[in-house]
Amino acid sequence: MTKKGKKGPSVTAKAEDRHWHGKRVKARAAKNASRTGSKTLGPRKPGSSRAGAAQGRAAERSSGATRRPDAPELVHGRNPVLEALREGVPGTTLYYMADSDERVREAIKIAADRGIPLLECGKPELDRLTDRAVHQGLALQVKPYRYAHPDDLLQGTAPLIVALDGVTDARNLGAIVRSASAFGASGILLPERRSAGVNAGAWKTSAGTLANMPVARCTNLTRQLKAYQDAGCFVAGLDAHGGSSIANIPAADGPFVLVVGSEGKGLSRLVTDHCDLLAHIPMFGHAESLNAGVAAGIALYELARQRHT
Structure with missing residues (x-):
């Protein structure tokens, strides 16, 4: 849970003082530019709301957590x-x-x-x-999981934070934690509402990597993204119609926040508005979309490649 009034470590320099600040301005201007023609990562076309709700309930039942609220984790x-x-x-x-x-x-x-x-x-x-x-x-x-404070994720001069928007399946959360651990992320940020939490299903899918990957919760995701921007982070969201490919992200080597939405709905409008840039994952096969866990893994690999070359 969040800790009111806590100040975390700053990230060396304010946003406007960093070398990529001009790139952020350009990225914002181009964020809603022309759509790409290739298949990209993004939400599936809206179907029946009843079917989507049924799928969500089925995912929760099969996530590895027990169903009864009084059962142990x-x-x-x-x-x-x-x-x-x-x-x-x-x-x-x-x-x-x-x-x-x-x-x-x-x-x-x-x-x-x-x-x-x-x-x-x-x-x-x-x-x-x-x-x-x-x-x-x-x-x-x-044991019940002890969440970190969002400021705790701002460790080092170039943290890489993964923020999740509307990811409600604990198995996806665990898979994202596993990828984040593999590709050098600093931590995971979750909103307190409408989000999967760290439960047995997440532990199971993470293959134990949750033991060493801090996960923080915030009361308001857009407000926390703004706070990360003020601390010097570049915020990029994964979106099917993003104007940039994930392979060409400006400022990938600096303090960075990758925002991943749900497979069904993608990023919410408010979160989209608070991103410096929207990026897509080019796809060349027949699949229309990737689930959040797979998409985050691909994006984190690409960011890690850019950060270490």
């Missing part, structure tokens, strides 16, 4: 639990069924070495705890 399955333990995910209890599988034995050993309580139980109990998910006889109860 669990990572389940042999590989996800073992990866989580190896990465130091903060667990409170390891539930296991007696099994000779090597992964189960290793999970028990790691949990015991870390002082995580062990509880042997039968299949009916694990079925109940995981709401009949595929647990393979192993589940890890996870």
